[in-house]
Amino acid sequence: MEIEVIAAELAKGDDKVEVLQQLAEILIRKGYADRELSTAIIEREREFPTGLELKEGVNVAIPHADAKYVKKSAIVVAKLAKPVKFQHMVDKKEIDVDTIFLLALNDPHSQIQTLQKLASSFEDEKILSRIKFAKNSEELAGFLKEVLRKA
Numbered sequence: 001m002e003i004e005v006i007a008a009e010l011a012k013g014d015d016k017v018e019v020l021q022q023l024a025e026i027l028i029r030k031g032y033a034d035r036e037l038s039t040a041i042i043e044r045e046r047e048f049p050t051g052l053e054l055k056e057g058v059n060v061a062i063p064h065a066d067a068k069y070v071k072k073s074a075i076v077v078a079k080l081a082k083p084v085k086f087q088h089m090v091d092k093k094e095i096d097v098d099t100i101f102l103l104a105l106n107d108p109h110s111q112i113q114t115l116q117k118l119a120s121s122f123e124d125e126k127i128l129s130r131i132k133f134a135k136n137s138e139e140l141a142g143f144l145k146e147v148l149r150k151a
Helices: 016-029 037-047 108-121 125-133 137-149
Strands: 004-007 051-053 059-061 074-087 094-104
Touching: 004 137, 016 037, 016 074, 016 094, 051 094, 059 074, 074 137, 094 108, 108 137, 125 137
Parallel strands: 004 074, 059 094
Antiparallel strands: 051 059, 074 094
Protein backbone atom coordinates (compact mmCIF):
# COMPACT_ATOMS: atom_id res chain seq x y z
CA MET A 1 0.00 0.00 0.00
CA GLU A 2 1.23 3.44 -0.94
CA ILE A 3 1.42 5.95 1.91
CA GLU A 4 1.91 9.57 1.00
CA VAL A 5 4.24 11.54 3.26
CA ILE A 6 3.30 15.19 3.68
CA ALA A 7 5.63 17.79 5.19
CA ALA A 8 3.80 20.37 7.31
CA GLU A 9 5.44 23.66 8.17
CA LEU A 10 3.28 25.13 10.92
CA ALA A 11 3.38 28.87 11.49
CA LYS A 12 2.62 28.41 15.16
CA GLY A 13 1.22 26.00 17.66
CA ASP A 14 0.97 26.81 21.35
CA ASP A 15 -0.20 23.40 22.54
CA LYS A 16 -0.71 19.87 21.29
CA VAL A 17 -4.43 20.35 20.59
CA GLU A 18 -3.74 23.33 18.33
CA VAL A 19 -0.92 21.48 16.56
CA LEU A 20 -3.00 18.31 16.08
CA GLN A 21 -5.91 20.34 14.72
CA GLN A 22 -3.64 22.03 12.19
CA LEU A 23 -2.08 18.74 11.07
CA ALA A 24 -5.46 17.01 10.74
CA GLU A 25 -6.81 20.00 8.83
CA ILE A 26 -4.10 19.50 6.17
CA LEU A 27 -5.44 15.99 5.54
CA ILE A 28 -9.06 17.11 5.58
CA ARG A 29 -8.39 19.94 3.08
CA LYS A 30 -6.58 17.52 0.75
CA GLY A 31 -9.56 15.16 0.87
CA TYR A 32 -7.58 12.41 2.64
CA ALA A 33 -9.75 12.31 5.74
CA ASP A 34 -13.23 13.00 7.09
CA ARG A 35 -13.90 16.17 9.05
CA GLU A 36 -14.17 14.05 12.24
CA LEU A 37 -10.47 13.10 12.05
CA SER A 38 -9.34 16.12 14.05
CA THR A 39 -11.63 15.37 17.00
CA ALA A 40 -10.87 11.63 16.83
CA ILE A 41 -7.10 12.21 17.00
CA ILE A 42 -7.38 14.64 19.91
CA GLU A 43 -9.71 12.33 21.85
CA ARG A 44 -7.47 9.32 21.23
CA GLU A 45 -4.39 11.31 22.30
CA ARG A 46 -6.10 12.21 25.60
CA GLU A 47 -6.91 8.58 26.34
CA PHE A 48 -3.85 6.91 24.80
CA PRO A 49 -0.91 9.36 24.69
CA THR A 50 1.68 8.90 21.95
CA GLY A 51 4.68 10.87 23.22
CA LEU A 52 8.01 9.03 23.21
CA GLU A 53 11.29 9.97 24.88
CA LEU A 54 14.02 8.47 22.75
CA LYS A 55 17.81 8.42 23.06
CA GLU A 56 19.92 11.42 22.08
CA GLY A 57 17.37 13.83 23.60
CA VAL A 58 14.86 13.18 20.81
CA ASN A 59 11.19 13.38 21.78
CA VAL A 60 8.52 12.52 19.23
CA ALA A 61 4.77 11.95 19.13
CA ILE A 62 2.97 9.55 16.82
CA PRO A 63 -0.70 10.51 17.04
CA HIS A 64 -3.25 8.54 15.05
CA ALA A 65 -6.94 7.66 14.96
CA ASP A 66 -9.20 4.89 13.78
CA ALA A 67 -8.94 3.99 10.09
CA LYS A 68 -12.65 4.71 9.57
CA TYR A 69 -11.87 8.46 9.42
CA VAL A 70 -9.28 8.08 6.65
CA LYS A 71 -10.07 8.06 2.91
CA LYS A 72 -6.48 7.93 1.60
CA SER A 73 -3.44 6.90 3.63
CA ALA A 74 -0.88 9.54 4.52
CA ILE A 75 1.54 10.57 7.22
CA VAL A 76 1.89 14.23 8.08
CA VAL A 77 5.34 15.09 9.39
CA ALA A 78 6.06 18.24 11.37
CA LYS A 79 9.24 19.63 12.87
CA LEU A 80 8.00 22.30 15.25
CA ALA A 81 9.86 25.56 15.76
CA LYS A 82 8.85 25.47 19.42
CA PRO A 83 8.23 22.22 21.33
CA VAL A 84 4.77 21.49 22.73
CA LYS A 85 3.83 19.28 25.68
CA PHE A 86 2.65 15.74 24.99
CA GLN A 87 2.10 12.99 27.49
CA HIS A 88 4.50 10.05 27.39
CA MET A 89 2.77 6.91 26.14
CA VAL A 90 3.99 4.77 29.06
CA ASP A 91 3.88 6.84 32.24
CA LYS A 92 1.84 9.83 30.95
CA LYS A 93 4.35 12.38 32.25
CA GLU A 94 4.60 15.54 30.18
CA ILE A 95 7.48 15.77 27.72
CA ASP A 96 8.50 18.46 25.23
CA VAL A 97 7.96 17.23 21.67
CA ASP A 98 9.20 19.00 18.55
CA THR A 99 8.76 16.18 16.03
CA ILE A 100 5.37 14.75 15.11
CA PHE A 101 4.49 11.87 12.82
CA LEU A 102 0.68 11.99 12.45
CA LEU A 103 -0.50 8.68 11.00
CA ALA A 104 -3.69 8.68 8.93
CA LEU A 105 -3.90 5.16 7.56
CA ASN A 106 -7.06 3.59 6.15
CA ASP A 107 -6.01 0.01 6.90
CA PRO A 108 -5.51 -1.10 10.54
CA HIS A 109 -2.90 -3.70 9.47
CA SER A 110 -0.77 -1.07 7.71
CA GLN A 111 -1.05 1.13 10.80
CA ILE A 112 0.54 -1.61 12.93
CA GLN A 113 3.24 -2.24 10.31
CA THR A 114 4.04 1.46 10.03
CA LEU A 115 4.24 1.88 13.80
CA GLN A 116 6.60 -1.12 13.95
CA LYS A 117 8.83 0.37 11.21
CA LEU A 118 8.98 3.68 13.05
CA ALA A 119 9.69 2.02 16.39
CA SER A 120 12.51 -0.09 15.00
CA SER A 121 14.02 2.92 13.21
CA PHE A 122 14.03 4.81 16.51
CA GLU A 123 16.51 2.23 17.84
CA ASP A 124 19.14 3.44 15.34
CA GLU A 125 21.27 6.32 16.69
CA LYS A 126 22.03 7.57 13.17
CA ILE A 127 18.33 7.89 12.48
CA LEU A 128 17.75 9.64 15.80
CA SER A 129 20.48 12.09 14.90
CA ARG A 130 18.77 12.78 11.57
CA ILE A 131 15.50 13.44 13.38
CA LYS A 132 17.14 15.66 15.98
CA PHE A 133 19.07 17.78 13.50
CA ALA A 134 16.49 17.95 10.70
CA LYS A 135 16.21 21.60 9.71
CA ASN A 136 12.54 21.43 8.75
CA SER A 137 9.55 19.22 8.05
CA GLU A 138 10.56 18.70 4.42
CA GLU A 139 13.85 17.11 5.52
CA LEU A 140 11.96 14.90 7.99
CA ALA A 141 9.52 13.84 5.27
CA GLY A 142 12.41 12.75 3.05
CA PHE A 143 13.86 10.72 5.91
CA LEU A 144 10.49 9.09 6.62
CA LYS A 145 10.10 8.05 2.98
CA GLU A 146 13.45 6.24 3.25
CA VAL A 147 12.36 4.45 6.45
CA LEU A 148 9.07 3.33 4.90
CA ARG A 149 10.81 1.98 1.78
CA LYS A 150 12.99 -0.31 3.89
CA ALA A 151 11.74 -3.80 4.73
